[in-house]
Amino acid sequence: MKAVWSWLLELCDLPHAPTVEEGARALTAGGLEVEGVTDLGAGFTGVVVAEVVATRPHPGSQKLTLVDVVTARGGSATQVVCGAPNVPAPGRKVLWAPPGATLPGGMTLSTRAVKGVDSPGMLCSETELAIGDDDRGIIVLDADDATAPGAPAQQALGVADWVLEVAAPANRGDCLGHLGLARELCALLGGRLVPPAPGPDLEALAADLDAAALAAVTIDDPVGCPRYVARVIDGLVVGPSPRRFAQRLRAVGVRPISNLVDVTNYVLFELGQPLHAFDWHQLRGASIAVRRARAGERMTTLDGQERALVAADLLICDGEHPVALAGVMGGADSEVSATTTRVLLESASFEPRSIRRTARRLALPSEASQRFERGVDPELAPLAAARAAALLARLGGGKVARGHVDVYPRPPARPRVPLRLARARALIGAELHAGACEAALLRLGCEVEPDGAAGDGHWTVTPPSARADLTREVDLIEDILRIHGYGNVPATLPALHVGPAPLVDDRADRARRALAAAGLAEAITFGFQSRERALALGLPPGDRRAHPVAVRNPMSAEQAVMRTSLLPNLLAAVARNASFGLGDVALFEVGAVFLRQPGQPLEGEPATLCDEPLRAAAVLAGARPRWLGPPQPWDYFDVKGVLEHLARTLGVGELAYVAAADIPYLHPGVAARVRGADGRILGELGEVHPDVRARLGVEVPVFMFDLALGELAPAAPAQMRPVPRFPASARDVSLLVDAPVPSARVRDVIRAVAEPLVETVRLAEEYRDAVRLGAGKKSMLWSITYRAPDRTLTDVEVDQAHEAIVARLLAETPAERR
Amino acid sequence: MTTTSDLIAQLERLGGEFAQAIAPLADEQAIRAAQAQFLGKKGQVSEVMKALGRLPPADRPLVGQAANQVKDAIAQAVEARLAALAAARRQADLARTLDVTLPGRPVGGGHLHLLTQVRLELVDIFAELGFAVAEGPQVETDWHTFEALAIPKDHPARDMQDTFYIADELVLRTHTSPVQIRTMQAHPPPIRIVAPGVVYRRDDDATHSPMFSQIEGLVVDEGVRVSDLKGVLLHFVNRFFGGAGGAGGGGLDVRLRPSYFPFVEPGVEIDMSCAFCAGAGCRLCKGTGWIEIGGAGMVDPDVFGHVGIDAERYTGFAFGMGIERMAMLRHGVNDIKLYYEGDLRFLDQF
Known part of the structure; x- marks a missing residue:
């Protein structure tokens, strides 16, 4: 909320006058963060209040006037050329930018000839000073304006002031009004709150009318509307607000409209109590009823929109129809206008x-709904009504009906x-x-009583109703x-x-x-x-991943939807x-995906x-990190190597890779399911299907894996195996096998022999050559190392073990020895 | 008739021939073959020595002596030749040169995301103070995200966190605070956790991303105080930001400013003294000398009520900070979107 510094100070009685910086610092330290302080009068310098002492026509132009101004009573006059149509009569005050003054936009004034007459500077309009939008003429101060000639223009305009942007x-x-912020400032700086006191004004401006006779208020829903205060102001003349009054509204970000509308806004920003003014003559039955909307009810709000209402909407109604959406927006029918003379002023509290x-x-x-949503102190309603009534009567030349209507059932x-x-x-x-605690609470407006029964250091505290x-x-x-x-x-x-x-x-x-x-x-x-x-992965309907949340x-x-796989974002x-x-x-991501729970x-x-399983996925596209020479494109075995490295690092037992042509998002010939030692499927691995790539705009082959990281058993601490003390012996065997036989098949046969001397089994070479090997055949060179933990193996032992394995390979793979 | 002197002469000649024979040989195998040819059972020296039997016995030692000399000479010649070859090889090897300015062959090149690096560092810093890591789901119940944290429906604080909804009672968590609730439901005090994780809010500009990450801290025990919160935060800022931007040497201060979060009371915003300009005023602290780094406070008794912890016996504090913001401040990242686009031009910088 925007707060005007002078306005805050008006509501405080402080032991010393703080600077705006001190005030902002105190509020921020107190939890009301001041996000910015704007100097309202910073746009121009050197412009002063000047009194007109004489005027005469310009010799060379009918549109120009020569104006004599003084900046001190009885001082010497200066002649300024002015092109405005509203040059006032002598005695009124205007704003003069003499040579050396600067205006918004950076212009510095000097003495300049205007149609042959020298003009030292100029007289200013609102737009020239960027303080308003009236460009029809120069600013003429109100006749009763008390600012002395020679004073800075800022003073006369009410912009010798600052606006604080406060994040409540x-x-x-309670801090969405100056009163609440002033209460904080008083508590933080040690002062006394001075709320507005409209009482004397109301007495002076009392009308020969009785509010109770002009506004009968009933509340059907005291939960929705705990309190409704109404006042009636009569004999108003709608017109513009005084300059400095309007300036405060501009400063808080509200466009001044008329004295009538401006007063309700002014009190809203001053006290934090939203008000609504009804044109009394447009209300039927001189009555107000607060009730919930009926089924199918409609009303037109003052923005001209017809609104369909629901039963939860709280309405303000006259004797017949809804006239306002309570706390949100008024109705078009009862809106005040330029011809309004009698106003019913609503000051109510509504359930947030x-x-x-x-x-x-x-x-x-x-502005109203924002405050009601946060809660408006019901105790504020009568004060706000009185304050606004007094201001209205003063600014609009009206009188205030005696008394107010105050319906406050509970x-x-x-x-x-x-x-x-x-x-x-x-x-x-x-x-x-103890004393400091008590003092702090008192400064905040609490009532503090010692709790005698409980002993020292015990109090009963009654906070202010605003809090x-x-x-x-x-x-x-x-x-x-x-x-x-x-x-x-x-x-x-x-x-x-x-x-734990x-x-x-x-x-x-x-x-x-x-x-x-x-x-x-x-x-x-x-x-x-x-x-x-x-x-984009093209998963079948039976797959949970095809049904994102x-x-x-x-x-x-x-x-639009939660991811069910890490792959699409990586692609x-x-x-x-x-x-x-x-x-x-070469990218990876480790994170959760979101799946509907089974069932x-x-x-x-x-x-x-959702189930939020943890996955790890990687994609390799293009070539390996480049060095000299031609690029070396990634292939399936690179991504498989990464996956094997990952499994090793995580201490997962060996994984099995089973060719799978049915994974919809992988190339049917370059795809494998990854299984754990217990046979569970733990992931998928392979080359991304060209159709999937096309859907995601990827033009080059991509190799990927997607692993169910969360499914992997947490690794037990690695256990040491004895470091070998005796040498190993290696034997190779070269096999000629049918090309479709997977290498894993050969490995499995070797494993199945369960020869205890076997230490490692490694495929050292695999090649196909239709001429030398025959079509449909391939050659595999397997290298097996043998070792015993307790002795150096003899050649005879090694040969025996090796030949037994070779024999099984030839019989079971089947294979020929080369 | 071969005479003794003939034989000795022949042997000496063989010695000379051998030297000539191996002079052009450049590999060890050929030299050894030549050696065998001269000294082996059927070698030239043996051939010569066959005539020994026909010599008078008195001369035989002379010839034997000569034969031994020749054999020694041959062995020495072999060794010398091999040594010369080794020296030549070494010389040739040392003559090799390489353009050492060519680029290195790339190794590794992988790295953790900046946010992961920062998160791990944050977790490590809090681990020093005994904090363990806790986690929770990202699609959360409305109850864990709001209700249990004293943010009932229609509470104005729900405006502070514009929420993505999945269903009436399911949301994308707007903060990591539901992990507090899950932890307190699962464990009796004492509790001391940090909960890093991604969260979601309907907000999208240069400093807001609809998904971002937070780290949440929670301590619940008997006698936990506002002063403890301050001490933990002080430790954190000095460990994480202490070396940044020249201020260095620890000495960073923490300022708690009253604020409002429904699930803490008192609630505060956390400011640290600017680590980048030592309070002189810079772009990062907007000239104020202070940088806002998160929110915190003492666990609200209503929150304890929701999870069945006795609010009279136990007190606690909680704090939350944005991990992106930590990384932005320390590494100068100026657009939050960069974190999530998988753009290697960004990722590879860290």
Whole structure:
């Protein structure tokens, strides 16, 4: 909320006048963050108030006037040329920018000939000083303006002032008005709050009318509307507000409209109490009823929109129809106009949630609804009504009907909150003195009584009605601390007590580190994506991943559904990098995907939390890190190598890779399922299907894996195996086998022999050559090492073991020896 | 009739022939073959020595002596030749040169995302103070995200966090604070956790991303105080920012400013003294000398009520900070979107 510094000071009685910087600092330290301070009069310098002492026509132009002005009574006059049509008669005051003065936009004035007559500077209009939008003539101060000639123009314009942009916390609705901020300023700087006192004005301006006879108020829904105060002002003449009054509204961001509308806005910003003015003559039956809307009811709000109402909407009605959406917006029918003479002024309090719902549903946030949503003190209503009535009568030349109508069926009891000094000390961790606590609460407007029965350091505290946020002991302790100052709290460390040891699952980070060590860069991508992207993998309807959970209110179609696989975003990143000319990409992501829980419907909104399994996925596109020579494109074995490295690092037992032509998003000939030792499917591996690439705009082959990281058993601590003390012996065997026989088959046969002397089995070479080997054949060179833990093996032992294995290979693979 | 002197002469001649024979040989195998040819059972020396039997016995030692000399000479010639060859090889090897300015063959090149690096560092710093890591789901219940944190429906504070909804009672968590609730539900005090994780809010500009990450801290125990919160934060800022931008040497200060979050009371905003200009005023602190780094406060008794912790016996504090903001401040990242686009031009910088 924007607050005007002079306005705040008017409401405070402070021991010394703070500078605006001091005030801003105090408010910020007190929790009302001042996000900015604007000097209203900073746009121009050197412009002064000048009194017109004589005028005469310009000899060379009918449109110009020569104006003699003085900046001190009885001082010597200066002749200024003025082109405005509204040059006032002698005696009135204008604003003169003499040579040397600067105007908004940076212009510096000098003496300049205008149609042959020298003009030292100029007389200024609102637009020239950028303080308003009236460009029809120069600014002429009100006849009764008391600013002395020679004073800075800022003073006369009410812009020798500052605007503070204050961020009031969501629970401090009371600080959405100058009064509430002034209360804080007084508490923080040690002063006394001075609320406006309209009483004397009201007596002086009383009309020979009785409010009760002109406004009969009934409340049907005292929960929705706890209090309704009405006043009637008669004999108004609608016109513009005085300059400095209007200036304050401009300063808080409201465009001045007329004295009538301006007063309601002025009081709203002054006290934080929204008001509504009805044209009394447009109200039927001289009565007001507050009730909920009826089914099918409609009304036209003052913005000209016809609104369909629902039963939860709270309405202000006259004798026949709705005339306002309570706390949100007035109705078109009863709106005040330039011809309004009698006004019914509403100063009410409404239940926050009701206002919030209606304002949200109709997308009608307003200065009023914003305040009602945060709660407006019901005790404020009579003061606001009186203040506005007095101002209206004063500015609009009217009279105020005697008395007010105040319907307040169930005034709430103010909370009496017990407070313990010991608790405050224990929670804050600072030495607090009883006297300081009491003083802080008194400064905040609380009533503080010692709780005699409970002994020293116990109080019963009654917060001011404006502070609906103070209901519990801890709320009071916070306010004591705000006044005491957080800077006075020491820094300590919490005592460390033994608690249950939390289970640490760092698989995700271990996987990240392993993949980074393998040469891949980590990506972190959004948890949501477009539906098209989510469905780009072409998964069959039976797959949970084909049924992403949708975001109900996405900001864009690109964030429509939750990801069910890490792959689409990674492929999109490949495409994105390619578009920047970065074709060589090795990326991984480790993170959650979002799946409907088993048993949940596959479409529509889920009724339960999602499964959020942890996955690790990687993509390789383009070539390996380049060195000299031609690029070396990534291939399947690179990504498989990365996966094997990952599995090794995580201490996962050996994984099995089974060719799988049925994974829809992988090339049918270059795809494998990854299985764990227990046979569970743990992931997929292979070359991305060209159709999927096409859907995601990827033009080059991509090799990927996607691993169910969360499914991997946490690794047990690695156990040492004895370091070999005796040498190993190696034997090779070259086999000629049918080309489709997978290498894993050969390995399995070797394993099945279960020869205890075998230490390692390695495929050293694999090649096909139709001429030398025959079509449909391939040659594999296997290298097997043998070792015994307790002796050096003899050649005979090794040969025996090796030949037994070869014999099994020839028989079972089947294979020929080469 | 071969005479003794003939034989000795022949042997000496063989010695000379051998030297000539191996002079052009450049590999060890050929030299050894030549050696065998001269000295082996059927070698030339043996051939000569066959005549020994026909010599008078008195002369035989002379010839034997000569034969031994020849054999020694041959062995020495072999060794010398091999040594010369080795020296030549070494010389040739040392004569090699390489353009050492050619680029190195790339190794590794992988790295963790900047946000992961920062998160791990944050977790490590809090681990020094005994904080363990806790996690929770990203699609959360409305209850864990709001209700249990004292933010009922229609509460104005829900405006502060514009929420993505999945269903009436399911949201994308707007903060990591539901992890507090899950932790307190699962464990009795004492509790001391940090909960890093991604969160979602309907907000999208240069400093806001609809997905971003936070780290949340929670301590619940008997006798936990505002002063403890301040001390923990002081430790954190000095460990994380202490070396940044020249201010260095620790000495960073923490300022708590009253603020409002429904689930803490008292609630504060956390400012640290600017680590980048030592308070002189710079772009990062907007000239104020202070940088806002997060929110914190003492756990609200209503929150304890929701999770069944006795608010009279236990007190606690919680704090939350944006990880992107930490990284932005320390590494000068000026657009939050860069974190999430998988753009190697950005990722590879860290």
